[in-house]
Amino acid sequence: MKSFKALLVASYGRHYLARMIGADGGDAKALYQVTSRGKQHLGAVGDVLEVTETGPEQAVIDAISSRKNLLYRSDAYKSKSIASNVDQILIVLATEPGFSPDLLGRAVVAAETADIIPRIILNKCDLPNKLPAARKMLEPYIAMGYPVHEMSVKHDPASVQELAQHLYGKVSVLVGQSGMGKSTLLNALIPDAVAQTQEHSKKLDSGKHTTTACRYYDLPARVGDASGFVGAMIDSPGFQEFGLAHLSESELQHAFIEFRPLLGQCKFHNCSHGDEPGCVIRAAVNTGTISAQRVDLFRQLRHESHNADTIQARLK
Ligand SMILES: Nc1nc2c(ncn2[C@@H]2O[C@H](COP(=O)(O)OP(=O)(O)OP(=O)(O)O)[C@@H](O)[C@H]2O)c(=O)[nH]1
Ligand SMILES: [Mg+2]
Ligand SMILES: [Zn+2]
Numbered sequence: 179m180k181s182f183k184a185l186l187v188a189s190y191g192r193h194y195l196a197r198m199i200g201a202d203g204g205d206a207k208a209l210y211q212v213t214s215r216g217k218q219h220l221g222a223v224g225d226v227l228e229v230t231e232t233g234p235e236q237a238v239i240d241a242i243s244s245r246k247n248l249l250y251r252s253d254a255y256k257s258k259s260i261a262s263n264v265d266q267i268l269i270v271l272a273t274e275p276g277f278s279p280d281l282l283g284r285a286v287v288a289a290e291t292a293d294i295i296p297r298i299i300l301n302k303c304d305l306p307n308k309l310p311a312a313r314k315m316l317e318p319y320i321a322m323g324y325p326v327h328e329m330s331v332k333h334d335p336a337s338v339q340e341l342a343q344h345l346y347g348k349v350s351v352l353v354g355q356s357g358m359g360k361s362t363l364l365n366a367l368i369p370d371a372v373a374q375t376q377e378h379s380k381k382l383d384s385g386k387h388t389t390t391a392c393r394y395y396d397l398p399a400r401v402g403d404a405s406g407f408v409g410a411m412i413d414s415p416g417f418q419e420f421g422l423a424h425l426s427e428s429e430l431q432h433a434f435i436e437f438r439p440l441l442g443q444c445k446f447h448n449c450s451h452g453d454e455p456g457c458v459i460r461a462a463v464n465t466g467t468i469s470a471q472r473v474d475l476f477r478q479l480r481h482e483s484h485n486a487d488t489i490q491a492r493l494k
Contacts, residue, residue: 179230181240184210186225187394188378189259194221195378196229196237209381210237222248222259223392223412224349235381247292249351253421254486260392261351261412266295266344268411270354270363271316273300273308277355279315283475284420285353286324290433291425294351297325297344301359303337304330318469322436331363338366345397346409356416364413368395391415422479423486430479436468437476450477 184196187209194212212229214220219239221227229237249267250259267289271277282298289296298319300312316326325344329337345367352360364371374395397409425433427448431441437459445456451473452460462468 179232181228181230183243184212184227184229184237185394186212186221186223186227188391189221189223190391192220194239195381196227199226208235209377210235211381212237212239214239220259222250222262223394224262224264224351226263247294249288249292249294250424251288251417251419251421252424252486253419253482254423254489257424260353260414261349263349264294264351264412265348266297266350268297268299268350268352268363270299270301270352270358270360271312272302272358273305273312274302275355275357276308277312277315277358279471280475280478281355281417281420282315282319283472284422284479286319287422287425287430287433287475287479288420290435291422291429297327297350299327299329299341299363301329301331301363303328304333318472329363331359331366335366338363342367345411346400347407349410349412351412351414353414354416355418358416360413360416364395364411368397368411370398371395421482423482425479425483427480427483430476430483434472434476436472450480452477 183199185199186194187197188195192214196210196212198208198210210229212227215238219242221239221242225245226243227239228241229239231237245262247264248259248262249264250257267285269282269285271282286296298316300316303309320326327337327341329341331338352364354360375393378393392412392414395411395413397411399408431437440458440462443458444454446454449457451457459468459473463470463473
């Protein structure tokens with residue numbers, strides 16, 4: 179039986195599609211339906227797998243190569259992987275329908291704890307009515323130095339080209355609520371994205387898992403590019419919740435980059451930055467250097483993480 183390396187390019191619950199990584203000129207693009215032997219090999223899109231062929235276009239996972247990072251969400255009971263081995267996360271927001279600043283904050287925290295660069299995209303800037311309000315919500319993120327791209331994917335091709343400059347040579351994952359324009363952006367950047375999706379669906383029984391799919395798309399080579407890795411984008415389904423129950427208190431503290439210079443200076447080492455005396459974070463809120471909304475998010479995430487610990491302890 180043939181064993182080989184493969185890239186996990188689509189995940190539908192526990193069903194995976196993987197693409198053979200050709201070492202010596204074999205059929206390097208061949209797609210395989212891949213399964214895991216029970217729970218020990220739960221894959222994520224972007225994983226490099228060792229697989230063994232079990233039948234025509236079918237294989238089983240023997241091992242998952244160690245990951246550079248893994249982006250996932252979780253609550254007290256379960257976790258859902260989004261992607262692995264990514265270089266940056268594109269958080270897609272829009273002027274209309276309005277976006278949730280809470281989800282934006284969570285996506286940024288997830289990126290920071292996984293050591294992934296977040297890039298914030300404000301799409302639909304052609305709709306002027308809600309633009310000022312959206313910009314206002316992004317002010318704290320601009321102040322912290324996060325890149326923000328104002329775009330109109332549909333009506334301003336130059337804004338798409340500007341973003342494209344930041345994508346080549348990297349694996350980028352798209353996250354965001356439904357209706358923000360993730361798929362529109364993907365299609366603008368990758369003209370054959372629809373074809374790539376169809377090829378994935380063809381390999382699966384009925385495509386019935388498509389709504390929960392995360393998928394990996396190759397960026398098209400630019401004229402004059404040397405052969406080799408051009409870059410890729412991973413599309414994820416729109417989400418309404420972004421649980422980060424798996425993060426420890428210390429991971430949370432460090433994920434808020436504007437807290438970092440002040441860490442260790444509160445009177446109590448385990449300060450929740452609530453109403454404890456001698457809290458330097460709250461002092462920074464009062465002087466306007468840290469946004470109150472960010473501290474609220476920190477406290478909410480801390481609360482959820484403690485709750486999950488309590489529930490986990492009870493389940494043991
Ligand atoms: N006015 C305007 N509309 C846009 C723009 N980009 C996308 N849209 C529209 O926004 C709607 C949602 O776009 P999608 O790309 O399907 O959104 P999505 O983020 O992929 O949503 P889900 O797949 O549900 O997660 C579509 O009707 C698009 O035509 C834009 O720049 N300006
Ligand atoms: Mg979509
Ligand atoms: Zn404090």
